[in-house]
Amino acid sequence: MKFGDISELAVRNLREAILRNSLTTLGVAVGVASLVAMLSLGVGLQQFASKKLSSTGLFNAVFVASRSEMGDFDRSRRNAAQNAAQPAAPLDEAARQEIARLQNVTEVYPEIRFMTEIRYANNPYPTMVAGVPESARADGAFDGMQGTFFSGPAADEAILQIEFAKELSNDPSSLIGKNLVLRYAERQALANSSARNSSSKGSASSASGGFSVVPHEQQLKIVGIVTTEPGGGFGGFGRSRVFIPLQVAQTLSATEVNDLRSVLNGSSANRDYASLTVRVKSPKQVEAVETTIKSMGFATFSLLDTTRNLRLFFTVFDLLLGIFGSLALAVATLGIVNTLVMAILERRREIGVFKALGADDRDVKQLFFAEAGVMGLIGGVFGVFLGWLIGRALTFGTNVYLARQSLPSVDISAVPVWLAFGAIAFAVIVSLIAGLYPAARAARLNPVEALRYE
Amino acid sequence: MTGETNGTAIRVESVSRHYQMGSAVIPAINGVTLSILTGEFVALLGSSGSGKSTLLNLLAGLDRPTSGAIVVQNRNLAEMDTYELARYRSQIVGMVFQAFNLLPRMTLEENVELPLRLAEVDRAERSSRVREALGHVRLDKRLAHRPSELSGGEQQRAALARALVNRPSILLADEPTGNLDSATGEEIMLLLKQFNEALRMTIVMVTHERPLAERFAHRIVTLADGKLISERGANGGAKQ
Numbered sequence: 104m105k106f107g108d109i110s111e112l113a114v115r116n117l118r119e120a121i122l123r124n125s126l127t128t129l130g131v132a133v134g135v136a137s138l139v140a141m142l143s144l145g146v147g148l149q150q151f152a153s154k155k156l157s158s159t160g161l162f163n164a165v166f167v168a169s170r171s172e173m174g175d176f177d178r179s180r181r182n183a184a185q186n187a188a189q190p191a192a193p194l195d196e197a198a199r200q201e202i203a204r205l206q207n208v209t210e211v212y213p214e215i216r217f218m219t220e221i222r223y224a225n226n227p228y229p230t231m232v233a234g235v236p237e238s239a240r241a242d243g244a245f246d247g248m249q250g251t252f253f254s255g256p257a258a259d260e261a262i263l264q265i266e267f268a269k270e271l272s273n274d275p276s277s278l279i280g281k282n283l284v285l286r287y288a289e290r291q292a293l294a295n296s297s298a299r300n301s302s303s304k305g306s307a308s309s310a311s312g313g314f315s316v317v318p319h320e321q322q323l324k325i326v327g328i329v330t331t332e333p334g335g336g337f338g339g340f341g342r343s344r345v346f347i348p349l350q351v352a353q354t355l356s357a358t359e360v361n362d363l364r365s366v367l368n369g370s371s372a373n374r375d376y377a378s379l380t381v382r383v384k385s386p387k388q389v390e391a392v393e394t395t396i397k398s399m400g401f402a403t404f405s406l407l408d409t410t411r412n413l414r415l416f417f418t419v420f421d422l423l424l425g426i427f428g429s430l431a432l433a434v435a436t437l438g439i440v441n442t443l444v445m446a447i448l449e450r451r452r453e454i455g456v457f458k459a460l461g462a463d464d465r466d467v468k469q470l471f472f473a474e475a476g477v478m479g480l481i482g483g484v485f486g487v488f489l490g491w492l493i494g495r496a497l498t499f500g501t502n503v504y505l506a507r508q509s510l511p512s513v514d515i516s517a518v519p520v521w522l523a524f525g526a527i528a529f530a531v532i533v534s535l536i537a538g539l540y541p542a543a544r545a546a547r548l549n550p551v552e553a554l555r556y557e
Numbered sequence: 558m559t560g561e562t563n564g565t566a567i568r569v570e571s572v573s574r575h576y577q578m579g580s581a582v583i584p585a586i587n588g589v590t591l592s593i594l595t596g597e598f599v600a601l602l603g604s605s606g607s608g609k610s611t612l613l614n615l616l617a618g619l620d621r622p623t624s625g626a627i628v629v630q631n632r633n634l635a636e637m638d639t640y641e642l643a644r645y646r647s648q649i650v651g652m653v654f655q656a657f658n659l660l661p662r663m664t665l666e667e668n669v670e671l672p673l674r675l676a677e678v679d680r681a682e683r684s685s686r687v688r689e690a691l692g693h694v695r696l697d698k699r700l701a702h703r704p705s706e707l708s709g710g711e712q713q714r715a716a717l718a719r720a721l722v723n724r725p726s727i728l729l730a731d732e733p734t735g736n737l738d739s740a741t742g743e744e745i746m747l748l749l750k751q752f753n754e755a756l757r758m759t760i761v762m763v764t765h766e767r768p769l770a771e772r773f774a775h776r777i778v779t780l781a782d783g784k785l786i787s788e789r790g791a792n793g794g795a796k797q
């Protein structure tokens with residue numbers, strides 16, 4: 104029999120026992136829906152998570168530190184032999200410029216963090232200050248802040264972390280526009296201690312190595328307050344509570360944590376960076392850039408492994424969701440088997456007539472097969488729609504909850520095209536497999552017996 | 558038949574069909590030898606259980622003989638595989654049953670179209686052939702009716718149309734008048750006779766009704782206990 108005739112007869116036969124076949128098909132639909140809902144949740148959460156994470160600008164970044172300083176930082180211990188062959192290079196301005204010239208590198212900036220004392224309303228507040236590069240304006244690290252980002256890369260402005268802002272005032276938002284004073288210790292090389300000396304107020308304190316530390320003050324205008332920790336605690340802003348433009352931080356030339364360490368190491372003549380953040384054009388190039396920098400003799404760290412692990416996590420997560428979703432579909436296919444076996448019993452005579460009129464075993468088999476396939480197809484299409492609805496409902500419910508907590512809404516479920524078509528194809532395939540046994544049994548039916556008596 | 562030279566349509570050579578029932582063997586057909594000419598109208602008589610249906614099913618290729626050969630148009634059915642047998646039923650044989658066996662869920666048109674679907678006849682051609690076949694049995698006004706909406710005689714005529722629609726050269730009928738009153742039964746017999754003469758169709762018909770067989774068939778073959786016990790001409794034809 105031709106394909107068109109088989110499918111036509113199959114649809115006909117299904118329509119004849121409409122209630123039973125509808126229920127069976129509904130079973131398939133519910134199975135597919137549970138599969139789709141589960142997977143759409145997995146996909147949605149994954150999209151949500153990777154959107155959140157990529158907005159931190161961490162996945163196109165390589166963090167560089169001097170190898171001599173950061174034993175723990177260097178996760179490539181397995182390359183110990185190779186590392187030993189290269190001398191630990193100093194992470195100074197020359198190195199920064201060399202890295203900046205590498206292909207696909209868009210920006211290289213140092214991590215500048217130092218302890219200061221903030222004075223506001225004549226009260227001292229000791230805290231950690233971090234320099235923020237201009238690129239943070241665009242990459243979303245400061246999304247959702249109150250107030251505005253720095254007006255320019257060299258503006259004498261500050262953004263406060265909300266907890267710190269609360270320490271300063273009971274009404275944090277009133278702080279925006281106010282001024283505060285930053286007190287810090289300037290690091291001055293002993294040889295040419297002239298640059299900012301004019302503005303220094305205190306006297307030079309003692310210095311053991313090649314520089315002296317001079318206390319300073321700098322007035323800054325508060326322009327914004329962040330509620331989240333920019334960069335999720337990574338990227339050099341970690342645990343800092345006051346943020347100032349990177350250029351401002353650099354000109355302040357404050358004594359940093361690693362200065363003391365480099366003193367101890369004896370490499371004090373040149374000023375080294377504690378670490379550099381290298382921005383790469385896209386996450387795809389991170390690995391190549393990281394390898395190059397490593398070969399230059401630096402310790403590097405990127406979140407590439409983390410994304411890889413994240414992807415692995417979601418693959419396993421999706422797999423588990425898929426297995427649970429498929430369970431319902433498996434139960435539904437038993438319904439198909441049952442329905443078709445029932446149909447064989449009912450249609451014994453009909454099968455006999457078909458054979459007597461010239462149907463061969465394959466025709467009969469294909470007819471039952473097609474009936475299973477049509478139930479799978481209809482159930483699949485309907486199930487995808489149902490699953491999508493369930494996902495929408497879950498998202499809606501979640502957002503109602505989030506709105507009540509005055510949190511921004513999220514999209515936790517997504518039915519991409521591949522999932523929709525994949526689920527339908529899966530439903531059809533599974534249904535066809537369910538049809539194997541009934542179809543074979545129908546084809547085997549002896550026509551003489553089937554026709555014998557009413 | 559009418560003096561013309563006729564080839565042999567069906568040759569049955571010492572055919573047996575035994576059913577195994579536990580340890581007992583039931584010889585439903587036991588060493589039957591029989592030749593049927595092209596265009597011949599043969600009536601198969603015998604008491605209940607004598608093996609008439611069994612023989613007919615063997616001729617239709619729905620069943621296989623335990624031993625012996627059935628040669629139809631020079632091909633031995635016993636040597637064909639199931640697909641060849643299905644093709645044989647589709648292309649060469651038309652079947653009519655006592656119980657009509659129209660499919661209740663299909664309209665008359667669809668019932669009659671079924672053999673054409675199975676024979677993979679082009680869609681474009683089907684409709685006209687269905688109308689033609691139903692026209693032969695004067696049911697071309699009832700295309701959209703379901704079998705349950707027809708009388709017994711009409712149903713059997715529809716079944717006849719279904720058997721004829723793919724223009725078989727051999728028509729096998731198992732008690733086609735069995736469930737019909739005598740007037741209606743006679744009507745069916747007249748139709749069979751008409752096809753036999755007009756289309757030179759070979760017909761083998763099982764019946765219980767000797768008078769009908771004698772009026773319409775060329776030859777009457779009688780079975781008893783699976784054996785052929787008599788073979789003689791009837792009034793219906795000019796069988797020598």
Ligand SMILES: Nc1ncnc2c1ncn2[C@@H]1O[C@H](COP(=O)(O)OP(=O)(O)OP(=O)(O)O)[C@@H](O)[C@H]1O
Binds near residue numbers: 577603612
């Ligand atoms: N599948 C089977 N298994 C066992 N015995 C069978 C089977 N089919 C037929 N028989 C036996 O074979 C014999 C012939 O049966 P068949 O149906 O050919 O008789 P029949 O001449 O057509 O009778 P009726 O006039 O009642 O239709 C019977 O004794 C029957 O019981």
Ligand SMILES: [Mg+2]
Binds near residue numbers: 610611
């Ligand atoms: Mg019988």
